[in-house]
Amino acid sequence: MLKPVKLKPAFQDYLWGGTKLRDEYNKDCDFDKIAESWELSNHKNGQSIVDSGEFKGLKFGEYVEKLGAKGLGTNCDSFEFFPILIKFIDAKGSLSIQVHPDDEYALSVEKEYGKTEMWYVLEAEEGASLYYGVNKEISKEEFADRIKNDTILEVLNKVEVKKGDVFFIESGTIHAIGAGLVICEIQQNSNTTYRVYDFGRLGADGKPRELHVDKAIDVTNLTPNAKSAEPMGELEKFDGYTRVLLSECKYFTTLKYEVETKAEVEIDEKSFNSVIITEGNGKLVMGDTELEFIKGDSIFIPAQNGKYSVEGKCEFILSRV
Incomplete structure (x- = not known):
């Protein structure tokens, strides 16, 4: 029998993070802000650590090598890399308006898989919302103009959010998690993000954070595709x-x-x-x-x-x- 193991996460301290992952989800981290904890991760930007059993202390990637393909399962055979990444997200502030590419584009341009993801809303402050897709069909030209003129929010689908909502974010769907949300995200094992709009914020260096407009124009689905915030199955x-x-x-x-x-x-x-x-x-x-x-x-x-x-x-x- 291959034994189950506990994992310790890798942490990210992005500027929009808060303290709920430490205060309410028992995360042991010295960061002032914990934006994300990567609970199951074999990604170069942050790996989980095995925290029990004979492999305690190993990075998750090292553990996977010892485990071998059989321990991942036959469904993983078709993936070149470990297929998924799971994280907690504490959005004290709003995340940037962003989009992720599909596999074909990401593998050719970024040398990693694209990113389709799912959000399960763990906590939602009153009035919390997110952006999810466009609210009308627009052209690439209008998309580019609205990014340039800071009017992109006018054509995005804004959704009020409550605890227990589920959102399936297919690659190519423009989106942003709003302030006051704690989310569990299940996603492809990718960290490729094209930032479109950042609300005029400055990064830790005092400069505006980089936008990736040309790539975002390449990959964004500009036709409404929002789905209801409900589980797929019956209880x-x-x-x-x-x-x-x-x-x-x-x-x-x-x-x-x-x-x-x-x-x-x-x-x-x-x-x-x-x-x-x-x-x-x-x-x-x-x-x-x-x-x-x-x-x-x-x-x-x-x-x-x-x-x-x-x-x-x-x-x-x-x-x-």
């Missing part, structure tokens, strides 16, 4: 827990579990499982391995035929490829 009820499908695409499948007492989860050789604890505490049990967890913890379960249980009163997000 399923079991003895001791409920489960709902949040999102499913060729890159990842994500489910949310609410556990009153105990949830039994089956795993197979097709994909690893990532378990992100979003509320409560308890323990994950697989064979003779028991991992206690609290809110904010991340657990990685290698691909294999078997099952594990999540015990306690808690909520978690399960992701697989």
